[in-house]
Amino acid sequence: MLEIITGGALSTVQDAGRFGSMKNGFTQSGVMDPHAAKTANALLKNDPGAPVIEMTMKGLTAWFTSETFFCLSGGVFKAKLNDMPVNNNTVYKADKNDIISVGNAISGMRCYLAVSGGFSVPAVMGSASTNLKIGAGGYEGRKLRTYDKIDYPAPAGNPEGRSAEIPLYGSDTILIRAVPGPQSDMFDEETLGRFYGEIYTVTSDLDRMGIRLEGPELKGISGNDIISDGIVFGSVQIPNSGKPIILMADHQTTGGYAKIATVASSDLPKLAQAKPGNKIRFSRITVEEAEELAIKKKKYIEDLLNS
Amino acid sequence: MLNNSGTDGGAGPQYEFLPNADTAVTVQFKREISKEVNRYVTALADIIAGGGIDGIIETVPTFTSLTVFYDCSVIRAAELREKLAEIIKTMSSGESGSAKVYHIPVCYDEKFALDMNNVCEHTGLTAEEIIKIHTSSPYLIYMLGFLPGFAYLGGLDERIATPRLKSPRLEIFEGAVGIGGNQTGIYPIASPGGWQLIGKTPVKVFDLKREKPILYEAGDYIEFYPVTLEEYNEIEKQIENGGFEVKVTEVRDA
Numbered sequence: 001m002l003e004i005i006t007g008g009a010l011s012t013v014q015d016a017g018r019f020g021s022m023k024n025g026f027t028q029s030g031v032m033d034p035h036a037a038k039t040a041n042a043l044l045k046n047d048p049g050a051p052v053i054e055m056t057m058k059g060l061t062a063w064f065t066s067e068t069f070f071c072l073s074g075g076v077f078k079a080k081l082n083d084m085p086v087n088n089n090t091v092y093k094a095d096k097n098d099i100i101s102v103g104n105a106i107s108g109m110r111c112y113l114a115v116s117g118g119f120s121v122p123a124v125m126g127s128a129s130t131n132l133k134i135g136a137g138g139y140e141g142r143k144l145r146t147y148d149k150i151d152y153p154a155p156a157g158n159p160e161g162r163s164a165e166i167p168l169y170g171s172d173t174i175l176i177r178a179v180p181g182p183q184s185d186m187f188d189e190e191t192l193g194r195f196y197g198e199i200y201t202v203t204s205d206l207d208r209m210g211i212r213l214e215g216p217e218l219k220g221i222s223g224n225d226i227i228s229d230g231i232v233f234g235s236v237q238i239p240n241s242g243k244p245i246i247l248m249a250d251h252q253t254t255g256g257y258a259k260i261a262t263v264a265s266s267d268l269p270k271l272a273q274a275k276p277g278n279k280i281r282f283s284r285i286t287v288e289e290a291e292e293l294a295i296k297k298k299k300y301i302e303d304l305l306n307s
Numbered sequence: 308m309l310n311n312s313g314t315d316g317g318a319g320p321q322y323e324f325l326p327n328a329d330t331a332v333t334v335q336f337k338r339e340i341s342k343e344v345n346r347y348v349t350a351l352a353d354i355i356a357g358g359g360i361d362g363i364i365e366t367v368p369t370f371t372s373l374t375v376f377y378d379c380s381v382i383r384a385a386e387l388r389e390k391l392a393e394i395i396k397t398m399s400s401g402e403s404g405s406a407k408v409y410h411i412p413v414c415y416d417e418k419f420a421l422d423m424n425n426v427c428e429h430t431g432l433t434a435e436e437i438i439k440i441h442t443s444s445p446y447l448i449y450m451l452g453f454l455p456g457f458a459y460l461g462g463l464d465e466r467i468a469t470p471r472l473k474s475p476r477l478e479i480f481e482g483a484v485g486i487g488g489n490q491t492g493i494y495p496i497a498s499p500g501g502w503q504l505i506g507k508t509p510v511k512v513f514d515l516k517r518e519k520p521i522l523y524e525a526g527d528y529i530e531f532y533p534v535t536l537e538e539y540n541e542i543e544k545q546i547e548n549g550g551f552e553v554k555v556t557e558v559r560d561a
Contacts, residue, residue, distance in 0.1 A: 019364050019365050019376070020364075020365045021365075021455075021520075022365055022367045022376075023352070023365065023366060023367050023368060023451065023524065023525065024451050024455060024456060024520070024521040024524070025451040025452050025453065025454055025455040025456055025457055025495075025521070026455045124515065125520065134455055134496060134513075136515055178328070179326055179327075179328040179329075180326065181325075181326070181327070182325035182326065182327060182333050182335070183325075227338055227340060227369070227370050227371055227372075228369055228370060228450070228452060228459075229333060229335070229369045229370075229371070229372045229374065230327075230331065230333055230367040230369055230372065230373075230374025231374075232327045232328070232330040232331050232374070232376070233330065234327075234328060234330065235327065252452065252453065253367055253451075253452050254367065254369050254450065254452035254453070259327075262326070262327045262328035262330065263328065264328050264329060265328065265329050265330055266329075287326050287328065287329065287384045288383070288384075288385070290328045290329040291329040291379040291383055291384065293329070294329045294379050294380070295379060295380050298380050
């Protein structure tokens, strides 16, 4: 069991997402940085979608009541196992009564803690992900706090020392590849040129639902309103303020504003790790190119799992 | 402009494909909120749910479009579009299956009908007349969204349409039944909102303890029937003891 000593700023149990219930109005939830969570799971020889703990800005402190192997991935946070510094993307062994402490973010926004076999929480509508809005899924439908106890199975193998390279979340302009969205034809060429050419800044108005950007205003040829349609993780919505909002893992299932673009799924991790003040530039790619990028990422995880 | 409209052979409804990067393809039918267009959306969702295309994860039906989520490591968008086009070609407007009607009890007592006076004032009708009109015919569920289980219903009688509150409430109670413009609906969970509240249902349209957490789906109908405060309390008790079942009937969806 993992017993929480302090829960950090916002630590929740998440898996790859809750699929099949969006038609009923349930957001997909799931990890914000799928690549990081999958990397940690693959290093542990887990199913890449196994439940992990997503920590935000400031991590948790907890003790292991039984032996397991664990791995941190994603944003680089100050982390220790007892007194030993812990690196991301490396598997360590935790003995009974060891204490893991994950402090403040050094780079990135979200850090993932994965253990052998994944954390065990009851599935809600087929998923272990926490849906904070309805208070369901994950650990009692809420963020983790002191005295919480989360189960994990006895480890099946010994993945100690397995490691992968650590992606860096730099302070330079983040290049985000995006495909013209379902309503990109509501914007004229000049407006589209501005969207793909100019620099946007990540504001502090950012959470698991979405990221509001500051930058050039974008107006549709005849407004930004549409008959509500489906939203995906990565949809770039232009509300009437003209300032883009990128919809993230806890997005509403439908929305009534024009979507100028959709971020390639391969680049969502960069957004999940973006901090207020970071600069973003969008580059236009095709559906086929976005698919190639996604398949390449999937292959990387498969190779890592089988290595 | 419908680029891929099925006008060439005259077969199937008008539609076009809209891209959502490597995650989903949206099938956009004619941009018109009508029963006819919405029926294509739910019919296509039903056909897809029946299986036959590997790599589809789920679909999200809305007023005039269906967003189809796919796994691009199983099927690529180009192939998915071809397969969807094949299906849509075979769909005809004359198609109509049977639909479920969920009969939902609503208590219009002043305890819950916080804005009935506004609706009376705006419409010039009495509360009795408003209740009679509100419960007189079934409403089509065009789509679910905004909140888990929040149904966008069509077909509100124009005589009781009332603009939303000028400043929305910070919290509307679970089960609240309201009118917002020319729409009516139920709040499945407590939420901020600006609708004029005219009643409350004891039925839990969203209940995680049920195998099907949401009672209904897009394409079904909701019909309200009035209950007194006493009956409301009785039904609420029955629901707690698991002794109340929402009445469901079938209609030919013509």
